[in-house]
Amino acid sequence: MNASATSVSLLLVTLLSGCVTVTVYQPLSSLQRPSIVDPQLANFEGMRLLVRCVPGDYLKAPDADLLCRKVGALFRNQGAKVETDVPRNGRSSRSLEKGAQPDLIVDLSSRLLHKESSGPLWALTALSLTLVPAFTEYSVAQDVTIRDASGFLLASDSLKARFIEYFGAGIWGVNWVLDALVRPPEEELTGEAPARDFSRDFYAQLSQLAFNARVRSDVLRSFEPRAQGGGEQRQTGTEP
Amino acid sequence: METLLVFFLVQLPLFSGHPYDPAPGLWHDKSEARNLDCSRVSQQRAHELHPGEIPAPPPRLANQSSEALLCTRRIMRNGERPERDEVILASLRESVGEIAEVASALGPGKLNWHVDAFYPQPEVAAKISVAARIELAEQGRRVSDKVPVLAAGDIAVLGRMAPKDAYPLACKRYFAQRALGENDAFLGIMLIDERETQLHAGLCLNGEWRWLR
Amino acid sequence: MRPALLALTLALLSSSSWAAVSPEVAEAQRAQLEKLRAEVAGQLQLQAYDLLDELVYGWTRQPVFELETPVVLADVTVPVGFGSGMAALIENHFANLVVKNPRTRLTLAHCPQCTAVVVHSGAKGTIVARGVDQPEALAAAGGLSGARHAIFLDFEAEGSALVLRARITSLEPALPIIHARTLATSTSAPALLRTGDQLKSAAEARKEYLDALQGRGVLTVPLRIAVRSYGTPSNSAAVAAIPFIWLQTGIEVGLTQARAWTGTFSAGVTWMPQLHTGFMAQARISRLLTGSVASLTRPDLYAFVGGSVISIHGQGARVFQNQVLNLADLLANIPQLAVPPQATFAAFPIGLELRVGNRIGASVFLESAPALDNAPSIGTHLDLLGLLKFHTMGAEVTFCF
Numbered sequence: 051m052n053a054s055a056t057s058v059s060l061l062l063v064t065l066l067s068g069c070v071t072v073t074v075y076q077p078l079s080s081l082q083r084p085s086i087v088d089p090q091l092a093n094f095e096g097m098r099l100l101v102r103c104v105p106g107d108y109l110k111a112p113d114a115d116l117l118c119r120k121v122g123a124l125f126r127n128q129g130a131k132v133e134t135d136v137p138r139n140g141r142s143s144r145s146l147e148k149g150a151q152p153d154l155i156v157d158l159s160s161r162l163l164h165k166e167s168s169g170p171l172w173a174l175t176a177l178s179l180t181l182v183p184a185f186t187e188y189s190v191a192q193d194v195t196i197r198d199a200s201g202f203l204l205a206s207d208s209l210k211a212r213f214i215e216y217f218g219a220g221i222w223g224v225n226w227v228l229d230a231l232v233r234p235p236e237e238e239l240t241g242e243a244p245a246r247d248f249s250r251d252f253y254a255q256l257s258q259l260a261f262n263a264r265v266r267s268d269v270l271r272s273f274e275p276r277a278q279g280g281g282e283q284r285q286t287g288t289e290p
Numbered sequence: 291m292e293t294l295l296v297f298f299l300v301q302l303p304l305f306s307g308h309p310y311d312p313a314p315g316l317w318h319d320k321s322e323a324r325n326l327d328c329s330r331v332s333q334q335r336a337h338e339l340h341p342g343e344i345p346a347p348p349p350r351l352a353n354q355s356s357e358a359l360l361c362t363r364r365i366m367r368n369g370e371r372p373e374r375d376e377v378i379l380a381s382l383r384e385s386v387g388e389i390a391e392v393a394s395a396l397g398p399g400k401l402n403w404h405v406d407a408f409y410p411q412p413e414v415a416a417k418i419s420v421a422a423r424i425e426l427a428e429q430g431r432r433v434s435d436k437v438p439v440l441a442a443g444d445i446a447v448l449g450r451m452a453p454k455d456a457y458p459l460a461c462k463r464y465f466a467q468r469a470l471g472e473n474d475a476f477l478g479i480m481l482i483d484e485r486e487t488q489l490h491a492g493l494c495l496n497g498e499w500r501w502l503r
Numbered sequence: 504m505r506p507a508l509l510a511l512t513l514a515l516l517s518s519s520s521w522a523a524v525s526p527e528v529a530e531a532q533r534a535q536l537e538k539l540r541a542e543v544a545g546q547l548q549l550q551a552y553d554l555l556d557e558l559v560y561g562w563t564r565q566p567v568f569e570l571e572t573p574v575v576l577a578d579v580t581v582p583v584g585f586g587s588g589m590a591a592l593i594e595n596h597f598a599n600l601v602v603k604n605p606r607t608r609l610t611l612a613h614c615p616q617c618t619a620v621v622v623h624s625g626a627k628g629t630i631v632a633r634g635v636d637q638p639e640a641l642a643a644a645g646g647l648s649g650a651r652h653a654i655f656l657d658f659e660a661e662g663s664a665l666v667l668r669a670r671i672t673s674l675e676p677a678l679p680i681i682h683a684r685t686l687a688t689s690t691s692a693p694a695l696l697r698t699g700d701q702l703k704s705a706a707e708a709r710k711e712y713l714d715a716l717q718g719r720g721v722l723t724v725p726l727r728i729a730v731r732s733y734g735t736p737s738n739s740a741a742v743a744a745i746p747f748i749w750l751q752t753g754i755e756v757g758l759t760q761a762r763a764w765t766g767t768f769s770a771g772v773t774w775m776p777q778l779h780t781g782f783m784a785q786a787r788i789s790r791l792l793t794g795s796v797a798s799l800t801r802p803d804l805y806a807f808v809g810g811s812v813i814s815i816h817g818q819g820a821r822v823f824q825n826q827v828l829n830l831a832d833l834l835a836n837i838p839q840l841a842v843p844p845q846a847t848f849a850a851f852p853i854g855l856e857l858r859v860g861n862r863i864g865a866s867v868f869l870e871s872a873p874a875l876d877n878a879p880s881i882g883t884h885l886d887l888l889g890l891l892k893f894h895t896m897g898a899e900v901t902f903c904f
Contacts, residue, residue, distance in 0.1 A: 076313040078328040078359075083380075084373035087485050164330055164357060189330060189359075205488075212328070212359070214313055228316075237319050247320070262488045269482060269490050269501050273454035327663055341713055345761035345796055362663035365543060371584045379583060380662040383687070402677065413583050420580075420657050424668045427683035435636070435670075435678035 070180055070222040071215055075244035078189060078210035081251040085258040092129035093261050097276075099125050100152035102135045102142075108190065109160040111138055117158060124253050125156075125260065151199040153276055154263055156256075163189040163210065175218060183218030194256065196263040202270070204263035209255055211248060312361045324368055328361040336360050375414050377487040382421050386479075389491040390425040392502045393477050396493055401475040403433045408480035418479050418489065426477070438469035438476060453482050457492050458499035465497030472496060544589060547582070547665060551589070551658055552596050554667040554686045559600040560702040562607040567671060567682045571605075573612040574671065577635040577653035582660040596699075597656065603699040612650035638674040650674070652681070664688060723861065725767060727751040729899040731870065733822070734882030741880045744822040747815075749773045749783065755903070758788075761796030762861070765789045765805070779819030785811040789856065803858045807866070811850045820846040822880040848874035850895065862903055870895035 087093055103118035105111040118134040126132045133152065135142050167186040175184035190213070195206040216222075222240065229238040312328065314320040336344040336358035347356050366376060378385075397403070403426050407418035419437075427433040440448070444463050448456045457478060464470040476494035491502040576597065579590045601609050616634045623630050623640035630637060635653045657668040664687045671682040703711070729751060733744040753769025771783035787809025797803050815823060823846035854868025871893050875881045885893040 074313050074315060076323050076328075078330075082324040082326075082368070084368065084376055084487075086374050086377075086487055093485070210329075212313065233319075237314075237321070239314065258487060261483075262486050265483050265486045266488065266490070266503070269503070272501055273452075342799065343794065343796055345759060345763065364663050365547060365582070365660035365665060366584060367543075375583060379659060382659065382661050383666060383685075402679075411583075416580070417583065417657070417659055420655070420668055420670075421659075423680060424670055424683040424685055427670065427680045428685060433680045433683075435672045435680060436676075 070219045071217050072222050072225050072240055073244040074214040074216070074239060075248050076212040076214075077251055078212050080207050080209045081211055081248075081255055083255065085254040087254070087257045087261045089124060089128060089253050089257040093257065094125055094128045094130035094264065097130045097154065097264065098133070098150070098152045099130045099260070100133045100135060100155045101125065102137065102155060102157045104137060104157060104159040106159055106161070108162040111136060114158075114160075117160075121156070121158065121256065124256065128257065153199065154204070154260060154267070155197045155199070155201075156260060157193075157195045157197070159193045161191045161193065163191050165189075180218040181220050183216050183221035185214055185216045187212065187214045189213075192252070194259055196260060198263075198267050204266045204270075205259045207255070207259055209252060211251075213244070312359070321368065325364050326361040327364060328359055330357050331360050332356065333358045372411075374481075374484075374487055375411060378409075378414065378481075378489065379417065382417065385489045386418065386421040386425050389477070389479060389489065389503055390422055390429060393475075393491065393493055394426065394429050394431060396500070396502070397475040397495060400432065400473065401495075402473055403431050403475050403477060404436060404438055404470070405433070405477045405479070406437045408478060410481070410484070422477060422479055438464050438474075440464065440467065440469065453480070457494075461492075461494035461499035462497050464494060470494065470497075544585060547585070547660070548589060548592055550665045550688055551593050551667070554658075554665065554688055555593065555597050555600060555656075556699075556702055557686055557705060558667060558669055558684060559597075559604055559607060560704060561684065562609070563604050563702065564704075566606065566608040568608045571608045571610055572652060573610045573650040574652045574654050575612050575614040575617045575635070575650045575674075577617055577633075577655050577672075579656045579658075581658050582665070584660075593656065593658070600699045600702070604702065609654075614650055617650075617653065635672070635674065636678070638678065639676050661687070721757045723755045723757075723903045725751075725753065725755050725769065725864075725901050725903050727769065727771075727899045727901045729771070729897055731895045731897040733875075734884045734894050734896075736880050736882045738879050742822060743882075744880055745775075745778075745819070747773050747775075747779075747781065747819075749781075751783065751785065751899075753785075761791075762803075763791045763795055763797070767809075773815075775817075775819060777818070779815050779817035781813060781815040781819075783811055783813045785809055785852075787852065792855075797858075797861060799860075803861075805856045805858060806854070807856060807868075808853045809851065811852065811870075812847070813850055813872075814845065814847040816845045817843050820844045823848060823875060823878050825877045825879075848872050852895075852897070854897075856899075856901070858901075864899075864901035864903070866899045866901065868895075868897050868899070869893040870897060 101118055101121050103109070103114040103121070105114040109117065114136045118136055122132040122134045137143065165186070165188040168184070171182075172184045174182050190211055192209040192211075193206075194209065196204050198204055225240050229240050229243075233239070312318060312323055312326050314323045331339075333344065333347040333356040337346045339360065344358055344360075364380070370376075371379070393403075403423075405419050405422045405426065407415040407422070409415035409418060423433050423435065440460065440463055444460070444467075448460050448463075451459065457480070460478075461476065464476060470476055477491060478494065479489050479491045482490050489503070493500050493502055576594060579594050579597070581587070581589045581593070598611055601607060601611055614634070619634055620631060621634045621637065621640055623632075623637050630640075634640070651674050653672050653674055655670050655672065659666050659668070666685065666687045669682075669684045669686075670680050673679050673681050727750070729749040730746050731749065732746045735743055749771045750773070751769045751771035753767060755765055755767045758764040758766055765788070767785075767787050767789070769785050769787075771785065773779070773781040773783075787807045789805040789807040791797060791803055791805055793801070793804045821844050824844060850870045850872040852868045852870040854866050856864050856866035858864040869885060871891055872881075872895065873892075875894050876892060881894050883892040883894050884896045887893075
């Protein structure tokens with residue numbers, strides 16, 4: 051095999067492996083708001099939380115299940131007893147048991163707000179062996195509502211983010227070099243940076259919202275102690 | 291060298307060819323992008339809001355939904371103020387508006403309203419109470435700038451109590467000491483837990499305390 | 504697109520995500536924040552002035568008092584995090600507005616005791632407070648200076664908006680608020696500074712702004728002085744071309760109302776005594792890079808591409824011909840030198856132009872002239888993989904009329 055064939059093969063392998071994608075994450079609203087609660091502390095010790103991830107056009111049931119598992123783990127790490135629920139066909143997968151009412155019900159649903167991509171640009175990218183980069187941009191909203199067991203709304207927010215996926219060996223190379231030589235670690239764009247940044251913002255806001263809901267619930271009950279639901283931790287969703 | 295130059299030139303039009311795109315990249319870093327609040331609106335609406343920045347949609351594309359990403363820079367950048375103060379102040383209009391609305395509904399008639407805020411930082415507390423007074427006044431309520439005060443001994447005792455007991459007791463003491471009369475309403479706005487980023491409120495009427503939020 | 508990126512990008516966080524910032528980084532951030540704060544304070548001051556203008560304009564239309572009334576400016580508070588210097592500026596601007604707008608029916612009274620901390624001992628005990636917070640003490644001391652009302656102005660930065668909360672309180676024991684108004688603006692709205700005695704409503708100010716935007720004419724006449732420098736020939740024996748100085752003028756058309764795209768048609772001339780005379784016709788199209796509309800206040804950066812036809816007459820045209828031009832040839836063909844040569848060729852420029860206020864501009868460009876590929880006296884400044892050669896590098900200064 052000659053050198054040029056090897057180069058082309060390497061290029062194709064690189065392209066197919068997805069290594070040439072740079073995803074830029076931009077918080078649009080609420081996600082970049084400062085948060086006080088440290089999600090690594092026991093902020094919900096002894097509380098029962100039901101995390102319900104509602105599938106929709108954008109978030110299909112398996113992805114909602116994955117989201118629920120991760121959010122469940124977030125609250126579990128903060129001392130809560132968490133149940134997860136992914137309603138399918140409008141029906142909850144959770145069987146209500148008397149005396150096991152959750153203290154807080156966290157509903158999560160996702161919406162695709164905007165998507166943009168250029169067909170001709172993708173063709174140009176293919177023709178130039180990704181020297182000319184292509185991109186797909188989309189904005190998503192993660193709606194969060196938190197209620198108490200009676201259904202009273204305690205907190206709600208819509209966390210909006212924008213993602214731009216650049217595709218091209220060139221664009222990836224430029225950013226890889228900048229990340230390696232110029233950008234400080236917190237400003238890096240390649241690798242796990244977008245997932246890390248989005249996760250940090252999303253988890254922080256979710257924890258803060260839930261904590262605010264918890265205090266509001268206490269205030270609206272005039273600080274009366276919560277009814278003890280009893281029962282052990284129970285998982286009706288998929289175990290992470 | 292020239293090949294390398296070509297390589298960079300090809301990247302520029304797409305990756306950095308939109309210097310007005312607020313997403314992190316060559317022109318903006320992440321911390322700068324985090325100081326923006328952005329929303330998607332129709333181009334027509336965006337043009338109405340910012341005629342000097344966003345052109346009107348072409349008439350032939352009027353029927354097509356063209357969107358603009360509208361970003362406004364927050365006045366105070368991240369880290370300029372303590373995080374909790376920033377969140378509380380950034381949403382002051384909304385939170386105080388909600389509190390005043392609920393309080394107005396529960397305290398009808400010709401009441402004289404007094405407002406005070408209980409927040410760890412005095413300058414933020416002053417902002418909260420001023421905002422609430424003005425909100426009530428704009429709703430047509432009779433609002434006083436005077437804040438009822440308790441005796442030093444009462445304050446010392448109340449300061450050692452938990453919020454759930456302190457505020458109802460303070461309300462009783464206001465009434466007992468005639469700092470508040472039958473025609474007076476006292477709206478207290480406070481922070482209950484230092485880890486939260488929301489304001490709570492309670493209403494003191496005739497010596498009875500009621501949590502509103 | 505992955506249909507559920509939202510879920511897939513979520514990852515459990517390591518404790519490092521919430522790790523404390525290192526002291527060096529924190530120090531650098533603090534220094535940067537101080538710099539930003541100074542910059543923000545300047546912008547904020549203009550916004551605050553706008554809000555004050557709107558407040559006082561409202562009072563001229565709907566005065567709070569039926570008769571002229573003395574009032575005390577009791578307090579001006581600035582956003583949390585800003586110093587008292589800004590309060591002093593706001594106080595001065597407010598006083599200026601009230602003095603220049605008698606229709607507000609307000610007269611500012613001097614009352615140093617109102618803002619000072621006073622101590623009052625009475626039957627209920629001793630109270631230490633500002634004068635305006637205990638008017639009975641002020642009245643007893645005769646410190647009200649005839650004023651029975653106090654104005655409080657409170658500014659706060661709430662997200663991207665600056666909010667002004669103004670209230671007028673009657674200086675009687677109950678301290679009732681007799682007038683309250685909240686005004687908010689967005690930081691992205693351009694500040695419209697007006698003279699204090701010619702206040703306008705927000706609607707009128709917007710119309711003024713729109714008129715200014717629309718006043719940016721569609722047609723302009725650019726006058727350009729350009730220098731074109733040709734690449735050094737690879738053959739060292741060949742005579743290199745000297746830089747050509749061009750004077751161009753024509754017409755520039757804003758293709759969109761916002762001048763995001765512009766087109767220019769121009770004609771140019773170059774002349775060097777005893778060497779050459781040249782003419783050029785050029786068309787170019789420019790795209791704004793710094794924003795979607797040309798700015799009224801900031802420089803604009805445009806990228807442009809175009810096409811030109813250049814015709815050079817005289818001895819200077821020999822460098823564009825397809826024969827090696829060296830001193831030996833020149834000396835051997837002296838009779839031919841008597842016949843002035845000419846060269847006509849097409850050129851395609853690409854470049855960047857910085858425009859200030861659509862009045863003056865500076866640009867740099869590269870120009871490709873495929874017909875000169877075989878001219879031995881013309882080298883290339885940039886050769887893109889052998890596919891595209893730029894023979895000319897140039898710079899221009901543009902004045903628009």
